Amino acid sequence: MLQIESTFDVQGDFGDSGLGKLLDMFRDMSDHDEDPGRFVVEKVIEKIPAPLRWAAEPFEAVLGAEVNDQLDALVPGAGDEIQAIAGALSDRARKFAIRSVLDVGLDAKGRKTGTHRIETIIQVFKEARLELPATELGDKLAPATRIPITLGAGEFEISEHRLKFPAGTMLSRALPRLVIPGVLGKVIESAALIARWFACADTAAKVAEKLDDPRAGAIAMTACASASKSISDQIEERLAKIDEEGRLRLEGSADEEGEGTYPAGGWRGAFRIDKEVEASIDPQRNTFSTQEQMATQ
Numbered sequence: 001m002l003q004i005e006s007t008f009d010v011q012g013d014f015g016d017s018g019l020g021k022l023l024d025m026f027r028d029m030s031d032h033d034e035d036p037g038r039f040v041v042e043k044v045i046e047k048i049p050a051p052l053r054w055a056a057e058p059f060e061a062v063l064g065a066e067v068n069d070q071l072d073a074l075v076p077g078a079g080d081e082i083q084a085i086a087g088a089l090s091d092r093a094r095k096f097a098i099r100s101v102l103d104v105g106l107d108a109k110g111r112k113t114g115t116h117r118i119e120t121i122i123q124v125f126k127e128a129r130l131e132l133p134a135t136e137l138g139d140k141l142a143p144a145t146r147i148p149i150t151l152g153a154g155e156f157e158i159s160e161h162r163l164k165f166p167a168g169t170m171l172s173r174a175l176p177r178l179v180i181p182g183v184l185g186k187v188i189e190s191a192a193l194i195a196r197w198f199a200c201a202d203t204a205a206k207v208a209e210k211l212d213d214p215r216a217g218a219i220a221m222t223a224c225a226s227a228s229k230s231i232s233d234q235i236e237e238r239l240a241k242i243d244e245e246g247r248l249r250l251e252g253s254a255d256e257e258g259e260g261t262y263p264a265g266g267w268r269g270a271f272r273i274d275k276e277v278e279a280s281i282d283p284q285r286n287t288f289s290t291q292e293q294m295a296t297q
Contacts, residue, residue: 004102007122008267009095010248022171022239027090030083037067096170097122098248102158104149114158116250117144121170132173140166140243158252168242 032038041063045053099120107113118141121132134141141164150157252267 004104005099005119006102006267007097007099009097022242023090027087030087030090034061034064034068035083037064040064040067096167098165112149114147114149115144116147116158116161116163118163118165123170132170136173137166137169140164140169156253158250160249160251163248163250165246165248166243167246168239171242172239 028039030036038060041060045057045060045063098118099122100116100118103115105113105115118134120134121137123130123132145161145163147161148159150159250267
């Protein structure tokens with residue numbers, strides 16, 4: 001039997017897919033100097049009905065700064081850490097590596113066939129390297145897929161096939177690993193990122209104070225809770241949608257290096273999400289590595 005191990009990179013923008021929108025949300029949490037406070041307050045105020053919303057908008061910057069102060073009071077440097085993590089999620093989650101194994105043998109009729117399975121998903125966030133083995137992804141990950149293989153003159157062809165790939169579960173498993181000591185560990189682990197970045201009651205009180213209107217506090221409190229729940233729900237829904245749609249589309253080939261060995265080659269294909277959106281597989285990082293030699297038939 002011939003066993004081929006490969007590690008290949010998947011990278012892309014992901015467009016308007018569920019994954020793309022989720023990563024864009026993380027980017028929006030981190031691309032301003034005033035984040036995450038700016039992002040938090042902006043989401044709260046946009047939920048407040050007019051005309052109170054119009055009156056509150058001029059105070060977004062001041063309130064955002066106060067949210068950042070609250071975070072830093074809880075854990076020094078908290079705002080900077082959240083900003084860095086959100087940015088890392090947005091940028092690095094767009095590129096990940098997959099380690100897979102292809103077992104090549106004979107079927108019942110003596111034809112060459114292969115069984116392809118994903119072994120590990122690898123991501124690097126900031127300074128942390130995260131490796132998720134297949135056992136952690138459970139039934140979200142496709143089982144080993146059997147595919148036809150053709151051996152030609154000095155060449156080895158692997159037919160196009162698709163593997164279910166749960167990128168949403170991959171991200172949800174990654175979040176708890178990016179833990180900061182103290183309060184922020186709970187923030188990230190919860191996956192409801194916005195809900196625990198600030199105290200809704202405190203933010204509502206500050207809105208009421210700025211507008212000098214007691215009614216504003218109750219309205220802002222409701223808006224704050226609504227914004228937190230909405231964003232949390234969006235994250236969960238998008239992660240589930242990503243899992244539902246995600247597929248790896250692969251085919252491969254290798255040139256014969258020696259009698260019965262075919263390591264010089266790699267995968268071609270794409271990561272397909274939300275029906276038509278695909279991320280390319282990096283042709284520079286997808287080479288095969290032969291683990292065993294195939295017995296001469």
